[in-house]
Every structure is written in structure tokens, then in C-alpha cells.
Amino acid sequence: MGRYIIRRLLQAVLTLFLALFLLHYLTTLSIQINGNPAYAFFGAQITPTPAQLQTVSELYHTDHPCLTQPGNPCFGNFFDTMKRYAEGDFGKDLRFRPVTELVAERVPNTLRIFAVSTTVWALAGIGLGMVAAMRREKFMDYFIRLGTIVFGAVPIFLVVLGLKYVAGVWFGGWLRENLGEENALSIIFLPSFDDQHPWLTILVPGVALSVIGAAGIARLMRTSMLENLRADFVRTAKAKGLKPGRVMLAHTLRNSLIPVITLIGLSFGGALGGAVITEGLWNVRGVGQLVFNAVRQNDTPIVIAVVTMLVITFLLFSLLVDLLYAVLDPRIRYE
Amino acid sequence: MRATRVIALAVATGLVLSACGTSGDSGESKTDGTITLSMGTDPGHTLPPDGTESVSSTLINMVYDGLFDYDTSGKLVPVIAEAVPTSTDNIHWTIKIKSGLKFQNGEAVDAESFVRAWNYGAYGPNAMGGNSFYSRIKGAADMVSEDPDGPDGPKTAPEPKAKELTGLKATDATTIDIELEKAFSGFPTMLGYLVFFPMAKACLDAVDACKEKPIGNGPFQLKTWDKGVALTIERWEDYAGTKPAYKTLTWKIFPDGAPTFPDFEAGQLDMEAVPEENYQSAKGTYGDRMLEVPTPSLSYIGFPLYDDFYKQKEVRQALSLAVDRDLLNEALYQGRYTPATSFSPPGIIPGAIADTCGYCKLDVDKAKELLAKLPGGGWPEGKKLKLWINTAASGANEKWVKAFGDQVKQNLGIDYEYELVEWNAYLAKTQAHEVDGPYRLGWSPDYALIENYLTPVWGGGAANNRSGYENPEFTAALEAGDTAPTLDEAILKYQEAEKILGEDMPGIPMFYSTTATVVGERLDLDSVVINPVLGGADLRLLKLK
Numbered sequence: 001m002g003r004y005i006i007r008r009l010l011q012a013v014l015t016l017f018l019a020l021f022l023l024h025y026l027t028t029l030s031i032q033i034n035g036n037p038a039y040a041f042f043g044a045q046i047t048p049t050p051a052q053l054q055t056v057s058e059l060y061h062t063d064h065p066c067l068t069q070p071g072n073p074c075f076g077n078f079f080d081t082m083k084r085y086a087e088g089d090f091g092k093d094l095r096f097r098p099v100t101e102l103v104a105e106r107v108p109n110t111l112r113i114f115a116v117s118t119t120v121w122a123l124a125g126i127g128l129g130m131v132a133a134m135r136r137e138k139f140m141d142y143f144i145r146l147g148t149i150v151f152g153a154v155p156i157f158l159v160v161l162g163l164k165y166v167a168g169v170w171f172g173g174w175l176r177e178n179l180g181e182e183n184a185l186s187i188i189f190l191p192s193f194d195d196q197h198p199w200l201t202i203l204v205p206g207v208a209l210s211v212i213g214a215a216g217i218a219r220l221m222r223t224s225m226l227e228n229l230r231a232d233f234v235r236t237a238k239a240k241g242l243k244p245g246r247v248m249l250a251h252t253l254r255n256s257l258i259p260v261i262t263l264i265g266l267s268f269g270g271a272l273g274g275a276v277i278t279e280g281l282w283n284v285r286g287v288g289q290l291v292f293n294a295v296r297q298n299d300t301p302i303v304i305a306v307v308t309m310l311v312i313t314f315l316l317f318s319l320l321v322d323l324l325y326a327v328l329d330p331r332i333r334y335e
Numbered sequence: 336m337r338a339t340r341v342i343a344l345a346v347a348t349g350l351v352l353s354a355c356g357t358s359g360d361s362g363e364s365k366t367d368g369t370i371t372l373s374m375g376t377d378p379g380h381t382l383p384p385d386g387t388e389s390v391s392s393t394l395i396n397m398v399y400d401g402l403f404d405y406d407t408s409g410k411l412v413p414v415i416a417e418a419v420p421t422s423t424d425n426i427h428w429t430i431k432i433k434s435g436l437k438f439q440n441g442e443a444v445d446a447e448s449f450v451r452a453w454n455y456g457a458y459g460p461n462a463m464g465g466n467s468f469y470s471r472i473k474g475a476a477d478m479v480s481e482d483p484d485g486p487d488g489p490k491t492a493p494e495p496k497a498k499e500l501t502g503l504k505a506t507d508a509t510t511i512d513i514e515l516e517k518a519f520s521g522f523p524t525m526l527g528y529l530v531f532f533p534m535a536k537a538c539l540d541a542v543d544a545c546k547e548k549p550i551g552n553g554p555f556q557l558k559t560w561d562k563g564v565a566l567t568i569e570r571w572e573d574y575a576g577t578k579p580a581y582k583t584l585t586w587k588i589f590p591d592g593a594p595t596f597p598d599f600e601a602g603q604l605d606m607e608a609v610p611e612e613n614y615q616s617a618k619g620t621y622g623d624r625m626l627e628v629p630t631p632s633l634s635y636i637g638f639p640l641y642d643d644f645y646k647q648k649e650v651r652q653a654l655s656l657a658v659d660r661d662l663l664n665e666a667l668y669q670g671r672y673t674p675a676t677s678f679s680p681p682g683i684i685p686g687a688i689a690d691t692c693g694y695c696k697l698d699v700d701k702a703k704e705l706l707a708k709l710p711g712g713g714w715p716e717g718k719k720l721k722l723w724i725n726t727a728a729s730g731a732n733e734k735w736v737k738a739f740g741d742q743v744k745q746n747l748g749i750d751y752e753y754e755l756v757e758w759n760a761y762l763a764k765t766q767a768h769e770v771d772g773p774y775r776l777g778w779s780p781d782y783a784l785i786e787n788y789l790t791p792v793w794g795g796g797a798a799n800n801r802s803g804y805e806n807p808e809f810t811a812a813l814e815a816g817d818t819a820p821t822l823d824e825a826i827l828k829y830q831e832a833e834k835i836l837g838e839d840m841p842g843i844p845m846f847y848s849t850t851a852t853v854v855g856e857r858l859d860l861d862s863v864v865i866n867p868v869l870g871g872a873d874l875r876l877l878k879l880k
Contacts, residue, residue: 035763051459095379164597191597283593285563293590
């Protein structure tokens with residue numbers, strides 16, 4: 001177990017380093033090819049004086065001469081950047097606000113939206129998978145499988161935009177007319193996030209975001225359950241005379257969860273990407289929206305800093321998932 | 336059956352929860368009411384000399400008052416100034432201001448408060464967005480310095496020679512004396528622009544704090560600003576001018592790209608611009624609560640005149656003649672835009688007239704005739720027309736530039752290709768003259784004078800404008816306009832300058848856009864006055880029903 005953990009930690013550090021370098025190299029190349037991002041600061045209506053450009057370039061660390069030599073990997077800059085990151089300095093956005101501050105004030109909403117999504121994954125994904133497996137080849141099974149295909153195929157932005165109108169404008173409008181503006185249900189079905197009611201107004205986009213992954217999780221859960229229901233150790237448990245509930249929970253479900261947890265871990269990565277779109281379109285002040293805005297405004301420093309943070313988070317999640325394996329699966333623990 | 340019960344339960348829960356909540360804003364009188372609008376992003380440049388970008392200028396125009404304002408026809412209206420000043424030589428200007436006006440912190444709005452703001456803006460190292468607007472004042476050149484090895488080089492720019500404009504003085508508390516570098520009859524018109532607004536001393540003493548909480552002198556003061564969520568301003572009860580008819584204005588921040596129209600439809604916003612895709616349905620739904628107003632915002636295609644091929648006037652003229660603007664207007668914008676026949680928007684900006692561009696109409700025969708005059712007797716065999724487009728604005732620009740290319744292909748048989756470039760690169764490349772084909776850009780006015788469409792875009796010499804255009808006649812006409820004894824005479828000269836553009840065609844004017852705005856039920860429709868120069872409704876005048 002100890003050796004397994006150490007090996008995974010070392011892998012994580014190496015992956016992190018490579019990912020950060022890749023990010024750095026892509027940014028560097030983009031500046032070398034596209035020119036100084038400081039121009040975006042001024043826009044088309046203003047022709048900045050050299051002094052103005054200089055001030056802005058220094059602020060965003062884009063004044064290094066190696067950034068004018070295409071192809072040069074700029075190792076010096078990379079280590080400077082890593083040093084700044086290590087000191088907790090992730091730079092500033094085009095409006096001079098530190099990225100760490102921006103991220104910090106946005107983390108709560110992102111955690112909220114993920115809390116909703118994870119709940120939906122756990123309840124709907126795992127629950128529906130179990131139901132389908134237990135009612136195999138019956139109506140519910142077909143119904144759930146058809147549903148997962150439909151939802152798995154619809155792109156997230158379509159779900160979000162559709163919900164904005166269906167849930168926010170039409171259904172929400174009907175609710176507001178009949179129940180009043182201040183009614184909790186009327187607030188839940190607002191067409192965008194409202195900071196005054198952070199939990200209520202995050203439910204709809206949270207459910208929308210969970211569409212990424214939920215379908216896959218349900219299908220995998222079903223397959224995994226079916227496999228385990230036929231497994232020798234389940235037959236043994238039944239033969240031993242254990243109660244059906246215990247057989248189901250301790251033997252079948254627990255073993256079926258191993259691949260599903262892997263998928264949930266991977267889905268987090270997908271959902272981080274989905275959160276960019278969901279938060280952006282639902283106007284949730286979260287980390288994803290920060291990226292959404294920054295991309296729209298060509299705010300490269302923000303995109304890179306936040307993506308770096310997301311990479312770190314994602315790697316931590318994968319690590320956590322791998323460690324959870326060890327808890328769930330004795331074969332890994334004793335390797 | 337079971338599903339109905341679940342819904343019933345949910346609705347019941349909602350009813351119980353609602354009973355616990357407060358009963359809304361029924362007790363509020365309309366003059367104490369709140370108006371809710373959307374804003375595309377947090378304002379990033381809240382100091383007046385820096386507020387050139389649209390979101391920041393929306394806030395600054397509510398919180399600050401300037402010397403002058405523009406009415407809906409673009410004319411100057413004195414606000415803090417006693418009157419529109421006159422000058423005998425157009426070099427020396429004296430502006431008298433009203434006395435007794437105060438900033439929101441109690442400081443006096445005196446001549447010094449203008450001098451201090453302009454000096455701050457003109458000083459290069461402060462990197463204010465409006466820096467170039469002070470360049471006509473004497474001494475401005477000494478306030479900025481050149482970086483010896485360009486902005487990408489390791490050396491930093493030396494400190495500028497001066498910290499104050501020599502041509503700017505507060506003679507006494509109510510008199511500002513200005514000396515310009517060269518005569519400019521349109522100078523007072525510039526002064527209505529927000530970069531010429533005053534600033535309190537306390538603001539400059541603590542600039543960073545003042546960016547967060549502006550110390551204004553206008554009808555509203557900033558109340559709360561939760562970054563990325565909402566910005567609220569409240570009526571300043573000590574305001575000396577006409578007080579607004581409502582108390583609070585909240586801008587909910589919807590970052591660029593987040594749809595706002597559903598929020599308007601759900602009654603959460605009181606006024607909103609109609610997106611292109613909702614235009615038809617909104618027209619049917621909202622009827623006369625949808626206002627359509629032409630804007631002075633010009634879309635044009637610029638030519639790289641530093642490129643040998645595009646140096647040939649015939650090429651530029653022919654391409655402009657090959658495009659049916661009316662057809663594109665119908666096909667792309669349901670006929671809502673105004674096809675451009677000039678380089679500045681007639682009817683909106685004082686002095687701007689239609690039909691200054693002789694080649695802004697469809698005339699395929701003439702285009703072919705012009706191309707036949709080229710060495711080689713026509714468009715070079717196999718040469719593609721390369722159009723440059725930037726990626727911003729969700730493809731809206733791409734759409735019309737491609738339609739332009741299709742027109743050229745259809746009418747002249749010239750194949751086109753296009754280069755999509757990211758916005759940074761686009762700005763950098765057009766500015767550095769690295770673009771090798773016609774490029775798309777737009778222009779919106781800073782101040783209401785036809786000159787603002789000429790000098791910043793096409794003037795300043797070949798090295799200083801994006802197209803690399805320079806024509807001594809054009810320069811002379813602009814100069815003659817600047818030095819003309821009165822504004823009316825100046826405008827005639829500027830119109831002449833514009834006609835030179837209309838012959839030289841350093842660019843192809845395409846459209847002036849039209850905006851559609853829907854007004855919600857809570858607002859008094861008559862109070863919504865769209866000021867085309869401000870580019871939207873005058874928010875100070877809004878009234879609640």
C-alpha cells in the first residue's frame with residue numbers, strides 16, 4: 001500500500017511538471033507567432049504609445065526578448081513562472097486583479113455546482129444503473145438505456161441554452177406569475193444565476209452539467225452490476241445464506257463501484273470543461289466562468305493561470321481516485 | 336398518478352417557502368425605485384482619462400459630469416462650462432466654468448480639478464487609455480517618451496521630460512486657459528468626451544481607491560460593486576443639476592457571451608439589446624416596446640497601402656464597386672443596417688454627409704473597366720483576394736466579410752481566401768503593417784465631430800494609421816479644417832477631406848449598424864431616449880412607471 005501510494009505520487013509530480021511545461025510552451029509559441037498580448041489590452045480604437053505598451057508588457061511578463069524568437073522554448077521564462085506560481089503569484093488579469101483573488105471568490109459557486117452534479121451522478125447515475133441491471137431486459141431497462149443514449153448525445157451547451165428557455169423563461173415565467181417573484185420555486189427556475197440565492201439558482205445548471213457523465217455512469221454501472229451478479233463470489237454469498245440485501249450492498253454493489261468510480265473521476269475532468277460552458281451561459285460566478293470570459297476577452301494570463309490550477313486539481317482528483325481503488329479493491333492494496 | 340403527486344408536493348413546498356419570504360417591493364414609490372440592467376463585464380477603467388472602453392464609459396457618464404454633453408443631434412450642451420467657448424486664433428481657448436459645484440466628497444469642482452485630470456491623463460507612464468486625446472494641447476509631446484528598442488525589447492522607456500502640460504493653466508478658480516500645439520477649431524467638441532472630465536484631488540491622492548469607488552460629480556454615486564456579479568449606483572441627493580427620477584440603478588454583470596435576453600424575457604432586466612437571432616420574434620412580441628435606432632458605428636474594410644498591389648487606386652475602387660451593399664444588408668441584417676455611402680455617418684455626427692464616396696455603389700461594368708487599366712490588363716491571373724478577419728464577436732464579422740468576398744467572386748470572377756486571426760495578433764499585425772490584404776475593422780466615434788472619423792483612422796501620416804494611407808491633399812484639407820476660424824467652416828474643409836478619401840478609397844465603407852433595444856414593462860417608454868452619440872439610451876433620463 002505504501003509503495004503504491006509513493007509510486008502514484010511520483011507519477012503525479014512528473015505529469016504535473018510535463019503538463020505545466022506544455023502549457024507554458026503553447027503560450028510562448030502563441031505569443032511568438034501572434035505578437036504581444038498587450039495589444040488586446042488597448043483594443044482597436046486606441047493605438048498605444050510605446051510607453052503604454054511597455055508598461056502593460058512588464059505587468060504581464062511579456063516583455064522578454066525570447067518571446068520574439070519563434071520556436072524558442074524560453075526555459076528561463078518557464079522557471080520564472082514556476083517560481084512565481086510556487087510563491088502563490090498567478091499574475092493579474094487585464095483589469096489588474098490578482099488571479100488568486102479572482103479564483104478564490106469563485107471557488108464556492110463552482111463547488112456548489114459540482115455538489116449538485118455529483119449528487120445527480122450518485123443518485124441518478126448509479127441508481128438508474130442499478131435499477132436497469134436488476135430489471136434486465138424489462139421495460140425499465142430499455143427505458144433507462146434509451147434515455148442515456150439521448151442525453152449522452154446532446155452537447156452540453158444545447159442542454160444549457162434549452163433549459164434557459166424551457167425552465168427559466170417559460171416554466172419559470174408561469175411560476176412567477178402564479179406563485180409570485182419571491183417564491184422559492186420561482187427563484188429556482190430563474191434563467192440565470194442569482195448571487196442572492198446561490199443554492200436555489202444553482203440547481204438547474206447543476207443538473208444540466210451532470211448530463212456530462214451521468215449517462216455514461218448509468219450505463220457502466222449497469223454493465224458492471226450485471227457482471228458481478230453472475231460472479232462466483234456472489235453465488236457463494238447467496239449459497240452461504242446471506243440476506244439478499246447484504247449480498248447486494250456488500251458484495252455486488254461494492255465491487256461494481258470500482259470501474260464506476262474511475263469513470264466519475266474522469267467525468268470530473270469533463271465536467272470541469274463543461275463547467276466553463278455551463279457557468280458561462282448561466283452567468284454563475286465560478287471558476288469556469290472566469291475561463292469563459294478570459295477566452296472571450298483574449299485574457300491569456302488568466303486562461304493559463306486558471307488552466308494550470310485546473311490541471312493541478314484534476315491530477316489531484318485522479319490521484320484520489322487511484323488511492324480509493326486501494327481502499328475498494330484488496331488486489332491493488334496487497335500488490 | 337405518482338408524478339402528479341410529486342409536482343403537487345413541490346408546488347406546495349414552494350407555497351410554504353414563499354409565505355416565509357417578504358412580499359417584494361410593493362411599498363416602494365417609483366422615484367425611490369430600482370432599475371436593473373445588464374453589463375457585459377466589470378468596468379476596468381473607471382478613471383475618466385482611462386474610460387475609453389464602452390463599459391467603463393457607461394459608468395463614468397453616470398457618475399461624472401463634464402464641461403459639455405452632446406444632445407441627440409450631436410451638438411454641444413454646456414454642463415459645467417458656462418458656454419461653448421470661442422477663439423480668435425483657434426489656438427488659445429478660455430473656458431469659463433460654473434462656480435459652486437462640488438464633488439461627491441465635498442471638494443470644489445474648479446478649474447484646477449480639470450487641469451489635474453488632464454495632466455494625469457497626458458502623462459505617458461500613467462498608461463491612460465485616453466492619452467492620445469490630449470496630444471493637441473501644447474506640451475503633450477514632452478509628457479510621453481519613446482521606448483528605445485520598441486515595446487518588446489528589454490530596455491524600458493526613459494522618464495518623459497515633463498509632468499505637466501505647458502499649454503494648460505487654471506488662471507483662477509473658474510477659468511481654464513488652454514493653448515494648443517496647432518490651431519483646431521473643433522477643440523470644444525472634443526471637450527464633451529469623458530477623458531476631459533474633472534477629477535477630485537482626493538482621487539489622485541489615492542488612485543487605486545478611486546478606481547474602486549469613483550469620486551464623481553454627477554447625479555449618481557457608486558453604492559456597491561461586487562465584482563463579476565453586480566454594480567449598483569445610487570442617486571446623489573446633493574447633485575446640483577437635474578435629479579434623476581429613480582433612486583438606484585443596478586447593473587447585473589453578464590460577461591460577454593452569456594445570454595441576457597432570456598433574463599429580459601423572464602422580467603429580470605428592465606431594458607436589453609436584442610440579439611440578432613431573436614430579432615424577428617422580439618419584433619412580434621414587443622411591438623413598439625422595441626426601439627430601433629441607427630448607430631454611428633461603421634464597419635469597413637481597410638486596404639494595406641504599403642503593399643504594391645493595393646497601392647493601385649483602381650484595385651481599391653473596383654473592389655468597392657463590385658459589392659452590392661443593399662443586397663448584403665437585406666441578406667445579413669434583414670435590411671436594418673444603413674449601407675455606407677460615406678466615411679462618416681450622415682445624420683448622426685454633425686458635419687457628416689451622405690454620398691462622399693463615389694465608389695460605394697454597385698457598378699460591375701465600371702469595376703471591370705477600372706481593372707482593365709491595371710498593368711497586364713486586369714486582375715492578375717491566379718491571384719486570390721486575401722481577406723483578413725479577426726475571430727472576435729462570435730463570427731459576426733466573419734459572416735459579412737465572407738459575403739463581401741462572395742460578391743467580388745460573383746461579380747468580378749476573382750477568387751478569394753481569408754485569413755482568420757486571433758484578436759491580439761490582428762491588432763498587432765494591422766498596426767505593424769504586416770497584413771497583406773484587405774482587412775476588416777470598425778470605428779465608433781469618441782466625440783461628435785466628423786473629424787473623429789478622419790484623423791484617427793486615416794490621418795497622422797502613413798506610419799501612424801493602419802492602412803498606411805497618406806495623401807498631401809488630404810493632410811492639407813484636415814489641416815485647413817483644424818485651422819478654420821469657425822466650426823462651420825471647419826466642417827466644410829473636413830467634408831472636402833472626406834471627398835478625397837472617397838476618391839482615393841484607402842478603405843471600403845460598408846455599413847452603419849442599427850441597434851434594437853427592448854424596453855420592459857416597468858419602464859416608462861417615453862423616458863427612453865436613445866442618444867446615438869452615446870451609443871445607447873441616456874440612462875440618466877429613465878423613469879419607472
